[in-house]
Amino acid sequence: MLEIVKYPQRILRQKSRKVKGILRPEIQAFVRELAETMLASDGLGLAANQVNQNIRILAVNTKAGPQVFINPFIYFRSFKREAGEEGCLSFPGVFGLIKRSQRVRLFYCDEKGKIRHLKASGLLARVLQHETDHLNGVLFIDKVVKYIKGEEQVKEWMSQAKADEV
Numbered sequence: 381m382l383e384i385v386k387y388p389q390r391i392l393r394q395k396s397r398k399v400k401g402i403l404r405p406e407i408q409a410f411v412r413e414l415a416e417t418m419l420a421s422d423g424l425g426l427a428a429n430q431v432n433q434n435i436r437i438l439a440v441n442t443k444a445g446p447q448v449f450i451n452p453f454i455y456f457r458s459f460k461r462e463a464g465e466e467g468c469l470s471f472p473g474v475f476g477l478i479k480r481s482q483r484v485r486l487f488y489c490d491e492k493g494k495i496r497h498l499k500a501s502g503l504l505a506r507v508l509q510h511e512t513d514h515l516n517g518v519l520f521i522d523k524v525v526k527y528i529k530g531e532e533q534v535k536e537w538m539s540q541a542k543a544d545e546v
């Protein structure tokens with residue numbers, strides 16, 4: 381199992397780079413480890429930079445089991461949004477309400493390097509938006525409309541992050 385990076389470590393704020401050579405053994409091994417780490421941590425999703433790799437790969441726990449999204453690109457987000465509860469493995473004990481598009485459409489590559497298309501709605505759409513945000517250095521605390529749990533902790537971490545910048 382890979383170690384999960386916690387906020388405010390800087391890699392969580394970096395934009396991840398596109399993956400080239402999906403069939404390379406090190407990428408293949410990483411993809412498996414990412415999915416395993418997500419499952420072992422009881423996460424609905426996990427982005428590569430949350431395990432210290434600055435590359436555009438996500439693992440998402442779908443109804444059909446763990447699924448990997450390489451170089452995902454959300455090209456459509458529904459105008460209609462809904463608020464839902466989210467947490468994040470990089471923010472233990474923090475939960476908040478976030479507004480996300482109810483439906484999204486995306487292109488991505490699977491672990492065999494094949495280009496795929498997906499229409500997602502509801503929870504899957506929410507998780508995909510949360511995880512693709514990670515690849516751009518965007519975190520759910522940037523979008524929270526109301527904290528459910530852990531607001532004080534987040535404030536503490538944020539001041540720590542500011543102190544680290546200096």
Ligand code: CO
Binds near residue numbers: 467468469510514
């Ligand atoms: Co997250």
